[in-house]
Amino acid sequence: MKIVVIGAGKVGRALTEQLVREGHNIVVVDISPEIIAGIENSFDVIGVVGNGASQGIQQEAGVQTSDLVISVTSSDEVNILCCFVAHQLGAPKTIARVRNPEYRSQLEMIKDELGLSMIVNPERSAALEASRILRFPSANDIESFCRGHVELVEYHIEEDSPLCGLQLSRLQDTYKVKILVCVVRRGEEILIPNGDFVLRAGDKINITASPENISLFFKAIGNLRQPVRSVMIVGGSVMAYHLAHILLSMGIRVKIIDEHEERCAELAEELPKADIVCADATSRDLLVEEGITDYDAFVALTGFDEMNIIFGMYAKAKQVPKVVVKVNHISFPEVFEQSGIQSIITPKLITAERISTYVRAMQNSAGHSTVQSLRRIVDNQVEALEFVIHGGDRYIGTPLRELPLRKNILIAAIVRRGQTIIPGGSDSMEKGDSIVVIATNGVISELDDIFR
Amino acid sequence: MNYKMIRYILSVFLRAEAALMLLPLLVCLIYGGESAVWFLASIAIALTASLLLGIKKPENDTIFAKEGFVSVALGWLLLSIFGGIPFLISGSIPSPIDCFFETASGFTTTGASILKDVEALSKGMLFWREFTHWIGGMGVLVFILMMTQLSEGRSLYLMRAEVPGPSVGKLTPKSSSTAVILYGIYTGMTLLEIILLICGGMPVFDSVCYAFGSAGTGGFSITNAGLAGYANPYAEWVIGVFMVLFGVNFNLYYLILVKKLRLALASEELQTFFGIVIVCSILMGISIYPIYGDFWVTARMAFFHVSTIVSTTGFTNADFTLWPNFSKALLLFLMLVGSCAGSTAGGLKVSRIVIMWKVAKRNIFQLLHPHSVGTIKFEGKPVDKDIGNGVAIYISIFLFILTGSVLLVAIEGQPFETSFAAVLSCFNNVGPGLGVNGPMGNYAGYSDATKLLLSMLMITGRLEIYPILILFVPSLWKRR
Numbered sequence: 001m002k003i004v005v006i007g008a009g010k011v012g013r014a015l016t017e018q019l020v021r022e023g024h025n026i027v028v029v030d031i032s033p034e035i036i037a038g039i040e041n042s043f044d045v046i047g048v049v050g051n052g053a054s055q056g057i058q059q060e061a062g063v064q065t066s067d068l069v070i071s072v073t074s075s076d077e078v079n080i081l082c083c084f085v086a087h088q089l090g091a092p093k094t095i096a097r098v099r100n101p102e103y104r105s106q107l108e109m110i111k112d113e114l115g116l117s118m119i120v121n122p123e124r125s126a127a128l129e130a131s132r133i134l135r136f137p138s139a140n141d142i143e144s145f146c147r148g149h150v151e152l153v154e155y156h157i158e159e160d161s162p163l164c165g166l167q168l169s170r171l172q173d174t175y176k177v178k179i180l181v182c183v184v185r186r187g188e189e190i191l192i193p194n195g196d197f198v199l200r201a202g203d204k205i206n207i208t209a210s211p212e213n214i215s216l217f218f219k220a221i222g223n224l225r226q227p228v229r230s231v232m233i234v235g236g237s238v239m240a241y242h243l244a245h246i247l248l249s250m251g252i253r254v255k256i257i258d259e260h261e262e263r264c265a266e267l268a269e270e271l272p273k274a275d276i277v278c279a280d281a282t283s284r285d286l287l288v289e290e291g292i293t294d295y296d297a298f299v300a301l302t303g304f305d306e307m308n309i310i311f312g313m314y315a316k317a318k319q320v321p322k323v324v325v326k327v328n329h330i331s332f333p334e335v336f337e338q339s340g341i342q343s344i345i346t347p348k349l350i351t352a353e354r355i356s357t358y359v360r361a362m363q364n365s366a367g368h369s370t371v372q373s374l375r376r377i378v379d380n381q382v383e384a385l386e387f388v389i390h391g392g393d394r395y396i397g398t399p400l401r402e403l404p405l406r407k408n409i410l411i412a413a414i415v416r417r418g419q420t421i422i423p424g425g426s427d428s429m430e431k432g433d434s435i436v437v438i439a440t441n442g443v444i445s446e447l448d449d450i451f452r
Numbered sequence: 453m454n455y456k457m458i459r460y461i462l463s464v465f466l467r468a469e470a471a472l473m474l475l476p477l478l479v480c481l482i483y484g485g486e487s488a489v490w491f492l493a494s495i496a497i498a499l500t501a502s503l504l505l506g507i508k509k510p511e512n513d514t515i516f517a518k519e520g521f522v523s524v525a526l527g528w529l530l531l532s533i534f535g536g537i538p539f540l541i542s543g544s545i546p547s548p549i550d551c552f553f554e555t556a557s558g559f560t561t562t563g564a565s566i567l568k569d570v571e572a573l574s575k576g577m578l579f580w581r582e583f584t585h586w587i588g589g590m591g592v593l594v595f596i597l598m599m600t601q602l603s604e605g606r607s608l609y610l611m612r613a614e615v616p617g618p619s620v621g622k623l624t625p626k627s628s629s630t631a632v633i634l635y636g637i638y639t640g641m642t643l644l645e646i647i648l649l650i651c652g653g654m655p656v657f658d659s660v661c662y663a664f665g666s667a668g669t670g671g672f673s674i675t676n677a678g679l680a681g682y683a684n685p686y687a688e689w690v691i692g693v694f695m696v697l698f699g700v701n702f703n704l705y706y707l708i709l710v711k712k713l714r715l716a717l718a719s720e721e722l723q724t725f726f727g728i729v730i731v732c733s734i735l736m737g738i739s740i741y742p743i744y745g746d747f748w749v750t751a752r753m754a755f756f757h758v759s760t761i762v763s764t765t766g767f768t769n770a771d772f773t774l775w776p777n778f779s780k781a782l783l784l785f786l787m788l789v790g791s792c793a794g795s796t797a798g799g800l801k802v803s804r805i806v807i808m809w810k811v812a813k814r815n816i817f818q819l820l821h822p823h824s825v826g827t828i829k830f831e832g833k834p835v836d837k838d839i840g841n842g843v844a845i846y847i848s849i850f851l852f853i854l855t856g857s858v859l860l861v862a863i864e865g866q867p868f869e870t871s872f873a874a875v876l877s878c879f880n881n882v883g884p885g886l887g888v889n890g891p892m893g894n895y896a897g898y899s900d901a902t903k904l905l906l907s908m909l910m911i912t913g914r915l916e917i918y919p920i921l922i923l924f925v926p927s928l929w930k931r932r
Binding site: 002026040043044045046 | 517606607608609622624625626627629836
């Protein structure tokens with residue numbers, strides 16, 4: 001597909017990388033010649049320098065013949081204008097990033113009146129993701145599929161974990177739970193394990209199961225933590241606002257620390273139930289004074305990645321049970337591993353995931369099952385995808401062990417009439433089922449892609 | 453530096469060359485003669501070398517600008533070395549240095565030859581010489597990019613090292629489809645020329661050879677007398693027009709294909725290029741009218757020679773060394789300028805000259821009005837200061853190398869005019885020079901050292917200096 005990406009900032013670049021990898025023809029528009037030069041050097045795309053909201057530049061970028069226009073410049077208003085112009089030029093689909101919470105109530109109106117197909121809000125998506133992690137603090141990361149019937153959690157096996165030395169085939173019997181270890185990351189290696197696989201300390205495992213079984217499993221290995229009841233957030237960014245909003249509605253106490261008086265006043269007005277503290281969080285005394293050790297969770301959301309990492313390390317050292325850190329720019333996953341911070345939120349990748357899901361659903365040929373949702377796990381290297389089985393799909397009713405699955409593909413869960421099935425070789429896909437597929441390489445845009 | 457990836461790219465270069473040699477092999481089989489064996493052997497040698505370099509793509513295929521430059525530069529050197537093997541093992545050209553010179557001259561579309569008697573070569577060998585022009589004109593790497601993705605996403609580093617001009621404009625987001633479009637246009641235009649030449653009564657084999665030679669703006673002749681031997685004014689007009697057409701930026705043909713003719717004609721570089729061709733043809737005509745005395749003959753001679761030199765092809769149908777001094781000076785000027793960026797031709801490129809002219813004008817104006825503010829525009833777009841500087845630096849380096857090389861070639865003892873023209877002609881991939889290197893002469897008389905220098909100049913000129921120059925920077929090769 002031909003896709004025009006307007007704005008090559010953090011999200012634009014992450015998106016370009018993702019879409020190029022999936023084989024699309026990408027034209028990137030940005031006002032800065034340096035940024036365009038950098039993009040052209042790193043990816044197989046055409047760059048256009050200029051104001052993406054101007055009709056002339058959009059024509060130069062070939063918007064009139066494109067299948068999709070995605071506008072992710074730093075300004076909401078420019079993004080909306082870009083999509084409007086693109087719509088007028090005849091682009092069939094447009095996606096805009098709009099993140100100002102003040103526009104939230106009028107988003108539907110903007111979409112309908114200006115012909116936008118989708119509005120993405122990286123800060124809000126990231127806040128939702130963070131709230132999910134805080135809701136289940138036992139795991140590093142948690143993704144939910146099939147209307148919450150399946151959860152995919154990441155867990156790091158520590159030295160003293162009872163899982164060390166356990167063979168996977170004995171896992172279900174030992175703990176009497178229905179779970180599936182679908183991906184293991186050992187060092188640099190990422191693999192889909194079979195029953196003979198033996199877990200070791202240091203492995204990062206991803207587990208799929210129903211939410212009840214996930215809880216049972218963590219209880220069985222003695223690592224079920226109580227849900228978070230209080231959260232300290234450092235940095236009063238837009239994402240902090242969204243996160244606080246979500247957490248407060250769940251009845252969780254929230255304290256936000258920010259050093260800018262004006263911002264604090266705004267937050268205090270918008271979030272009357274939250275504690276807003278106006279102070280410089282880099283002073284150690286302040287965090288202690290504000291009771292960092294009393295909180296169940298600590299979230300660092302300042303605009304500086306390095307500050308967030310340092311805050312996270314400090315909170316870890318102070319033994320705050322759950323630490324979540326936003327990292328949007330720095331791309332050295334090895335460093336995070338060393339810092340001991342397990343839960344990291346990257347808003348640009350979450351946005352790229354959402355748009356990527358949309359694009360794959362778009363290019364899907366008629367009559368086949370489309371990707372319902374797509375998540376990238378294990379440092380962005382593995383994809384977890386959700387499908388709904390239509391009547392027209394191949395291999396309905398065929399036992400899984402007889403399916404000609406491609407290499408590096410695993411069917412990790414099946415949901416049938418609200419029941420979560422952890423599939424074995426004799427299970428099969430039936431019409432109306434939702435399934436979760438794990439793919440460690442290759443691009444999957446419809447169900448047929450998982451078969452040879 | 454990613455040495456593994458460079459080795460891999462070089463290996464691909466050699467495999468591509470082996471594949472390209474299948475065509476002359478086919479010609480040998482059609483026209484008979486024992487040359488087929490030599491091509492088979494050369495293919496085997498190139499494939500073996502490619503195997504030795506390793507045919508498996510390394511896991512880490514990330515390359516940056518330096519890897520791009522280095523692999524393209526070394527790739528072109530290897531092409532010229534291995535492309536000369538058929539001449540060497542068949543004994544057509546006994547000296548290895550001469551083989552290197554002849555092949556480098558072919559791939560870089562120079563067309564300077566060390567052969568005194570071209571007609572002694574077999575049909576297969578003659579075809580291979582012209583075919584190197586055709587492939588070298590559009591680029592070997594562009595050819596490879598059509599077939600395979602070398603480095604995920606970062607192929608622009610490779611394209612930039614090979615495609616001539618101050619900046620590379622892709623036609624479509626994917627480099628592979630850009631390469632396909634470029635070669636598509638190129639092949640189409642070449643076929644058209646072949647058909648027109650055959651219609652004019654030229655033998656099929658000769659038509660193909662001359663079309664390949666002019667498409668790549670190369671200039672190897674397949675007969676000792678050159679085009680004059682055919683006494684075919686029609687063919688001279690066809691070739692003359694096509695040489696100019698192949699000197700035009702190919703992106704403009706793409707614009708015409710997608711029905712944006714007006715945008716293509718509005719190109720400043722194109723207008724300047726056509727302007728130079730027309731004005732110089734008229735001046736040339738006035739200068740040589742006394743020799744020919746007939747309007748149409750003069751017009752044909754003047755246009756053909758302006759076209760052959762400005763497009764850096766170098767076909768000839770007359771001995772211009774006997775022409776008035778003004779005509780020769782005009783030819784030297786055309787040699788220097790060359791054609792458009794993104795074409796198959798060499799030279800400094802019209803776009804660089806235009807940008808430099810505007811920068812100079814602006815700077816002089818600024819001397820008079822130090823606080824004036826203004827932007828320089830080229831093709832309707834403001835010229836970034838970096839691009840202006842880049843062009844100025846390119847031209848300076850060009851002049852350094854030119855002067856240095858003239859000094860070195862002058863050791864041979866030829867008159868200044870001859871040494872200067874030889875260096876300029878090779879550096880800008882034109883072919884014929886003045887004096888003994890003129891249209892009726894050749895480069896056989898030089899020593900091996902000079903031949904090597906001129907061959908390197910051709911490759912340096914074809915790759916627009918930087919890739920080759922970078923090979924001589926010591927810090928590039930230091931492992932840290």
